Amino acid sequence: MSCHLALSPADRERKTRRTPLLACSLLLVTALLGSGTAHARAERASPSDAADQARITAVRQLDARVLDLTVSSPAMGTSVPVRVILPRDWYTEPQATFPVLYMLHGGDDDYTSWTRETDIEALAERSDVLVVMPDAGRAGYYSDWRVGRPRWETFHTVELVRLMERDFRANASRAVVGLSMGGFGALNYAAHHPGMFRYVASMSSYVDLDDPAARLSLLLGSRREGTDLKDVWGDPGENADIWRAHNPSAMPAAFRGTTVHLSAGNGAPGPWDANRPRDALLASTLAEAVLPRSTKRFASSLRASGVSTTTHFYAPGTHSWPYWKQELHRIWPAIEMTLESGSAGSGTNLRP
Template sequence: MSLRSPLAVVAALVVSIVVPAPPAVAVVADNGATVVKQTRLDDRTYDLTINSPAIGGNVPVRLLTPPGWSPTATRTWPVLFLLQGCGDDYTSWTRETDVEQLSASSDVLIAMPDGGRAGWYSDWWNGGRGGTPGWETFHMTELVQLLERGYRAGTSRAIAGLSAGGTGAFKYAAKRPGYFKAAASYSGILSTQFVGVPQYVGATVLREGMSADALWGDDDFQASVWRANNPKELASGLRGTSLYMSYGNGFTGPLDPGFDYDANERIVGNTSPDFVLRMRLLNIPITVNAYGDGTHTWPYWQRELRRSWPQLMTALGVPG
């Protein structure tokens, strides 16, 4: 039997008071999705495991809570969703960027949900049958309901993502006009029916051992499905949303020691002007940082998160 000093006991009590645990009572979404596990990583960070009917299994989500947050508070907090890229997971933003330090004094709840290794932020077509995985339903219905019902998330929202996450951020915002105050895309493919892009998207799915046609079908025979998931085709729905997009050209840039060329960012660089032109034709304001030389790598996305942060926070009405 070990003995604890009175000081240690007091310290433990202080921690439990200052940083309350998430609610013990089960919170359930309309379709039965529920949080089945909660792990506190530090005084601001929680990992949730959500049993999701839309995905057909458990999905992890990381939460970064704001100063003074409590699951039993009478107030709610604005929410920023940060979306990952292909081949990665929900830990990527805290692993690769300084988002924890950047948001330390910001009055915003940050949700970083898993998006699958190549989920492309979509409810998969599956030959017209639908069914799992339903990433859009998970993110935009199940997760939103759980955060609002159990984690004091408010209805003032912003969304940002890198690579495929940038595609997802603009697609989600465009399909729900007014749902998000702001959206940001860092190296996202925003014109998914541009020449060569369907083959590129299919390659990311095949690389993860899944059927490329199961995502959106054939880009010719199921062109309507592709249009329904193409930010360029949905662009009119972005009117009224504060928008930021950035991209490079794939060539060695100032943050690229050892790189000569990056085919991924080259595709982004080739297709992004097509989306920008669409926005200009629609007369929808958008902040564009076409920074030229630079690859499809985290140093640029870290930089762009910082550059877009004031715009995102201003849209949410968050001071500083």
């Protein structure tokens, strides 16, 4: 598909749907959903390879380069929303493949959070990186649950990766960034799938499941969302092996070959917190204050294991979006540089 769209800043601000945008949107939807493309290929997929049966069932174009996809997932047994920002040259270079940045949201949130709370669209304006922001449940913990479903990790690291390669010309140069629960997920995905990601960034995340503060945070968060952690990883005593397999601090050597960035604030309120409700401010202060110590320990163990590691510990800083937006700006050049240095690769045939 060759279709070039150019919107003025004012048009982008209003998300105006001009005639060229509608025409290109029609071409895009036809390419993704029409016969002879993703849907047909999924129907022909071997029953033994369920990962290739994930398919896009709906596309909603929000802007020239911003799409909301509905993905039918065999791993999840349902459909999952995914927001995508297309690379700058996606329309004008129809044969090109593009590096991918996966952005994972935190707990009590959803796939719209990065575009709602940050200016990721503006950051990606001149970038030839495909930005993929999948939903992960409000307390899904980026895991294949012990009870069978949901299977978030399989959806994100197998089905979605293949889908982006198949239908959005993604190549094998990948990075993953997450905050809070999403930072935990980003670290686990990088550790569980060596070589899948060139760069991983975890912002304000618990990194050690053996840390009492992390256990308390998980317990409170899961209860708030009506989730039983035994459904996720089993009993911490009886199923200690599963808990350990999802504990980033227990497997530092698994990150070799990936650049890791870790960041956290000290919990002290700053100017960005001035107008926040008292209860929300207290919660975000306590949530952040316990993170630097375990994160520094984890960074030390990564470096001792030969992992390229960068850190940013800042003050003031609470568990809130203004600080994460600032951190995204701070690491954006490193993300682009890392992805572009490996963007010559083509798509890969990943195993579940």
